[in-house]
Amino acid sequence: MGILIIILKIIACLIALAVFLFAVIQAVYWLNIDNKIMFLLHRIFNKITSRIPRDRKF
Amino acid sequence: MAEKKNFGSRKRFYNGYELARYRKWKGFKDSWVDFREWLTEKKISGELLKADPVRAFKALTYYHWMAPYLGSGSMVDRTIDDAHGEALFIAHKYMQFLLKSNVKALVQILKSDERFGENEYSKKTVIFEQDASPILIGGFPNLQNAVEEPYFHILATANDQHAGHYFTDIIDSYGLPSDSCRNSSAICGVAIDDQLPYYGACLITSNAPCDSSVMNSAIVERRLKVPSIQGCTPMRWKDEDTREYAVAHVKEVIKFIEDCTGETFDWDAFFKTVRQYNEETRIQHELWELAKSPYYPVPSVPNLLYRSFQLSFSSGLNEECAKIGREMLEICEKCVKEKINVRPKTRHRTLVCGAPSSYYMHFSTWMYECWGVNTVAVLNNMSHHEFISEDDKEEALWGVAQLWEQAIMRRHLVGGYENLLEMFEEYERFNCDMIVFYDDITCKGSKSMTGMIQDIANERNIPIVWISHDLIDPRAISRNEMRKQFNDFMFTVMNETPLDESLLDFDDSKGW
Numbered sequence: 001m002g003i004l005i006i007i008l009k010i011i012a013c014l015i016a017l018a019v020f021l022f023a024v025i026q027a028v029y030w031l032n033i034d035n036k037i038m039f040l041l042h043r044i045f046n047k048i049t050s051r052i053p054r055d056r057k058f
Numbered sequence: 059m060a061e062k063k064n065f066g067s068r069k070r071f072y073n074g075y076e077l078a079r080y081r082k083w084k085g086f087k088d089s090w091v092d093f094r095e096w097l098t099e100k101k102i103s104g105e106l107l108k109a110d111p112v113r114a115f116k117a118l119t120y121y122h123w124m125a126p127y128l129g130s131g132s133m134v135d136r137t138i139d140d141a142h143g144e145a146l147f148i149a150h151k152y153m154q155f156l157l158k159s160n161v162k163a164l165v166q167i168l169k170s171d172e173r174f175g176e177n178e179y180s181k182k183t184v185i186f187e188q189d190a191s192p193i194l195i196g197g198f199p200n201l202q203n204a205v206e207e208p209y210f211h212i213l214a215t216a217n218d219q220h221a222g223h224y225f226t227d228i229i230d231s232y233g234l235p236s237d238s239c240r241n242s243s244a245i246c247g248v249a250i251d252d253q254l255p256y257y258g259a260c261l262i263t264s265n266a267p268c269d270s271s272v273m274n275s276a277i278v279e280r281r282l283k284v285p286s287i288q289g290c291t292p293m294r295w296k297d298e299d300t301r302e303y304a305v306a307h308v309k310e311v312i313k314f315i316e317d318c319t320g321e322t323f324d325w326d327a328f329f330k331t332v333r334q335y336n337e338e339t340r341i342q343h344e345l346w347e348l349a350k351s352p353y354y355p356v357p358s359v360p361n362l363l364y365r366s367f368q369l370s371f372s373s374g375l376n377e378e379c380a381k382i383g384r385e386m387l388e389i390c391e392k393c394v395k396e397k398i399n400v401r402p403k404t405r406h407r408t409l410v411c412g413a414p415s416s417y418y419m420h421f422s423t424w425m426y427e428c429w430g431v432n433t434v435a436v437l438n439n440m441s442h443h444e445f446i447s448e449d450d451k452e453e454a455l456w457g458v459a460q461l462w463e464q465a466i467m468r469r470h471l472v473g474g475y476e477n478l479l480e481m482f483e484e485y486e487r488f489n490c491d492m493i494v495f496y497d498d499i500t501c502k503g504s505k506s507m508t509g510m511i512q513d514i515a516n517e518r519n520i521p522i523v524w525i526s527h528d529l530i531d532p533r534a535i536s537r538n539e540m541r542k543q544f545n546d547f548m549f550t551v552m553n554e555t556p557l558d559e560s561l562l563d564f565d566d567s568k569g570w
Binding site: 056 | 093277
């Protein structure tokens, strides 16, 4: 009986975790968080690469 | 000037940006499709970092053209914005194929780049310049091809509208007039600024699409320390007298690759690639047949990008290209047969001609959403659509030469007025009722013929709108200015009212 309860608890935890992850992914999707993060990263990398001294040759 | 505030369907975007606060709700079914396919797209994009995280990070912190690829997710959103039902599924599948192929090409460039350390891939790579088809590599199964230039400015600008002019400013500062072709100017800027990856066994330069490409080849050759040959094929491709010269030149290119790499041209492998190319072309012909129907579901932008990829990057080398084409063909046949209308806002059917602006690839998406103008055919997509011989060696090489001679932008922009006038035949064939002509202000090829085309259109009573743009520099003609030109035409010539007034005049000049 005790083992059964433990198994049920584990299953409940896994379901709760899956629901939580799904909710997080949905939030990332609907709030466009992925693109917002990429936009910031893009700005940072653009700043870095435009400041690198280059060996310009015509 | 007071900043324009977004309203209506633009309200979900930040003012001045093409970056949404939240995603669009398209109803339960379509939103689920969007979400499901978005997950797949994230997985595909992640492959770029997964393949070689160290080199990817080095590239992101060294190459200025690399960071815009972080915006590929946003680009997919922009290009599928107008799609619903079957059209949405098709758009996602096309964009996923393009994402996958581009990630593969970028991974290949990064892995071969000797700037980040010596490697085994570099000497097995043959670089093709501009939009010359790499089909010959099919005959060298141990080699890989790289069609490199578009990745550094055209596709980067498609992801971030401000990516390309960083490079054109560099070449302008060296004295090149800023009204010269932005496509070639940008790659010169990349070369001058030492931002070309160091890789490759040899370089095949080309005169496609025009003499401007020949000019930029010289500057690219100086930077890349690899042997090169000019893959120049005759401009007058309809002239049978040029055939002998063209075929001889293709043979020269094959010999050059053999000499540089130590490989031997394998005819069996080459014919296998040719068969694959012909299959891709056959599918495209069937899609064009279906495009005549009002129930043709394929949205314009993914279609344009897929076909451009097929011609300039795959040409039978990418097996998935035909596979995805067949899948999409089946869906299109179903829509046409069962009369499923997934483009219900359509009020006008248009043929699009000229080189589209890289910084506003999704202009057709906006035309549909704002005015109900459905782009059913793109003239540039009809560049080379002949079949190549699958058993005769001489005929097959002639086919390769023709493929180069009729590269994208060449046949219908600088390939002579007769070819450009094909637009009026295509206009009839696809049952269009207007023509949109992208007027690249830096392309002398198309510029010289605008008056003649306008006269013919007037004689035949065909409404034609000229959308001026600067190819990769939105500071010269912004996206909003492009929209204004179209709005004026729709109000005054077509006597239409917009479907969505919030899309008439808005600012998206600041980012992505």
